[in-house]
Amino acid sequence: MNVKTTRAAALDRLAQFLPAAGRRYAETRNADDGPAPAGRANVSELSPWLHAGVLTERDVLEAVLGQHSPRAAEKFIAEVFWRIYFKGYLEQRPAVWDDYKAGRDDALAALERNAGLQKAYAEATEGRTGIEAFDVWARELQDTGYLHNHARMWFASIWIFTLKLDWRLGADFFLRHLMDGDAASNTLSWRWVAGLHTKGKSYLARADNIARYTAGRPEGALAARGLAEDAEPLSEAKEYGRQKLDLPGAVLAKDLAEPFALLLHDEAAHHVPLALPASPALVIGAARPAARSPGMVGALADDFAKGAVANGMADAAAAFGCPAREWRDGEPLAPLLADAGVTRIAVPYLPTGWTRDGLWPDLAELAAQGRVVTILPELERATWPLAKAGFFGVAKAIDDVLAQCAITGLK
Ligand SMILES: Cc1cc2nc3c(=O)[nH]c(=O)nc-3n(C[C@H](O)[C@H](O)[C@H](O)COP(=O)(O)OP(=O)(O)OC[C@H]3O[C@@H](n4cnc5c(N)ncnc54)[C@H](O)[C@@H]3O)c2cc1C
Structure with a gap:
């Protein structure tokens, strides 16, 4: 698997996988053929970049629909929407x-x-x-x-x-x-x-x-002797009620009229997908993979998160001709902004999870002062409200959401 964290590496893998994203994916995606040095042939392995926001669901959907009909790519598109669905569901619970x-x-x-x-x-x-x-x-x-x-x-x-x-x-x-x-x-x-x-x-x-x-693995089919013969569902006393979403609107140039800093984090490590309507005066990178767990985070997960943010900082600094600065864990944020002479900070939406847990305590104060501008892509704004209960609510609206977000390119 390609573990380079750059957007260029993500786009290369997307281009490499694209021919397989249609019917071939639908027919072969369930096979676990084992790790392959040049990448698995039947699934995209795009998830690390998607998680880090180096590549977005929009990038992937546009590319796939540029090469396959919606019908041929139906299965792959649905899987990408599973990711958006889960995020929207957790956001409401x-x-x-x-x-x-x-x-x-x-x-x-x-x-x-x-x-x-x-x-x-x-x-x-x-x-x-x-x-x-x-x-x-x-x-x-x-x-x-x-x-x-x-x-x-x-x-x-x-x-x-x-x-x-x-x-x-x-x-x-x-x-x-x-x-x-x-x-x-x-x-x-x-x-x-x-x-x-x-x-x-x-x-x-x-x-x-x-x-x-698993028959296609180099070592042959994997044995699994002694498995449980039934799976009595677990149960829990609590019912998780749905909380109303309070999503930010599209960010306009007027929202970023004053000099501002752009924050790149574990789930939004690259500026290109953010399509900022104005250029930041400072790029701030804050990778917090250690916040995933009280235990030791594996080297590959740690390196990927940190590498994605470091590459994103370098790319953004070059694109906007501005400095880039790491915001270290435990370091107060306000002086860092003051040093650069900026008052506002553009923050890609912090979804429920450790990224939010790790960063929000510092940002909350700035937000209360009206100094945080939150960026949430249109695809999430359109899909999350549909993630009320099961996936079906999202699945049946996929065509409408794609049209609403002008994700076409259909043959
Ligand atoms: C127990 C369990 C834990 C999982 N944990 C994670 C996780 O931490 N992070 C994560 O991104 N996915 C998780 N998944 C979902 C799924 O397994 C991975 O997204 C997928 O295997 C990633 O590989 P891929 O990029 O080759 O997927 P592909 O099959 O090529 O799919 C393309 C993209 O669609 C999305 N996707 C595909 N299948 C799913 C799915 N079932 N649910 C949600 N999104 C999907 C992913 O973003 C993926 O990159 C988990 C699934 C299970 C059963």
């Missing part, structure tokens, strides 16, 4: 994220107290359970910073229903090692496998299914 963190911390504390649990957790995360497929994926995740979607589903299912480990420890393990580790897609996908997202509907990993869809 931030308590799901807060409760995940509280549950994760309780589960981590329980590990400390219970030697048996600790042993089972170590065997799972070190790939020593004896379930071949699971052990291969545990190591692959840490060695490559990526897992195929089907492998993530099987892995999460085995973690929860066969190994009987707390789902929040598994979600934390993923977040610490996935380069694309995303608060919304990760938390909600683990909840989906567990039967908490779609209440009562869990996902059972089966050995025959794993063998079938």
Whole structure:
């Protein structure tokens, strides 16, 4: 897998994958053929750049629709909308994220107290359970910073229903090692496998299914003996009510009339997708991958987040002819702005998750003073309000959303 963090590298991979994004993707995407040095042939592996905002959903959808009919690319387009859906859903239920963190911390504390649990957790995360497929994926995740979607589903299912480990420890393990580790897609996908997202509907990993869809791996089909035979959905007492969205409108040149700083962060590391209507006087980079977890964040995930922001800062400084400055964790932000003689800061939307947890405490004060201009792309503004409950609400509106956002280029 290509782990270069630049936008140029992301666009190269997009161009390389594009011919496969139509019917071929629909027919072959479920196969986990293993990591490939030149990139997997059947899935895009674009997720790390999408997560870091180096490439946006809009970039990807426009490129795909430039080469395939909407019908041929239907499946791929739907998957891209799953990402937007999960973000919109979590934005309307931030308590799901807060409760995940509280549950994760309780589960981590329980590990400390219970030697048996600790042993089972170590065997799972070190790939020593004896379930071949699971052990291969545990190591692959840490060695490559990526897992195929089907492998993530099987892995999460085995973690929860066969190994009987707390789902929040598994979600934390993923977040610490996935380069694309995303608060919304990760938390909600683990909840989906567990039967908490779609209440009562869990996902059972089966050995025959794993063998079938891993047959194309260089080492041959992966064995998975001794898996649980059923997946009794987990349950929870709490009902997560929906909170009203309060989304910012489009940013206009008049909003950025005074000299301002542009903030680049873990989920918006490049300026091009932001399409700023004015040039910043300063670029500020703030990568906070350590905020993903109280545990150690894997080197690949850490490097990707920091590299994406560092490259984004360099590109923006060159494009706007202005200085770029790192905002270090724990450093106060206001003096940094004052030094550069700017009062306002343009902040790409901080979605619910660790990026917001890490940065908002400092920004809140500036926001209260009216000094923060929030940027949210039109695609998210159009889609998030539809992410009220299940994915269906988004799926049925995809054509309308694409038209509304003028994402065409259809053949
Ligand atoms: C337990 C579990 C945990 C997951 N954790 C994450 C995570 O932390 N971050 C993350 O980005 N995705 C996560 N996913 C979703 C999905 O597995 C990845 O987005 C996908 O595998 C990324 O690989 P790709 O870019 O090759 O995908 P492709 O198949 O090429 O899809 C293109 C893009 O569509 C989006 N996408 C595809 N499938 C999904 C999906 N099921 N849900 C949401 N978006 C999707 C991604 O942005 C992806 O880059 C998780 C899924 C599961 C089951």
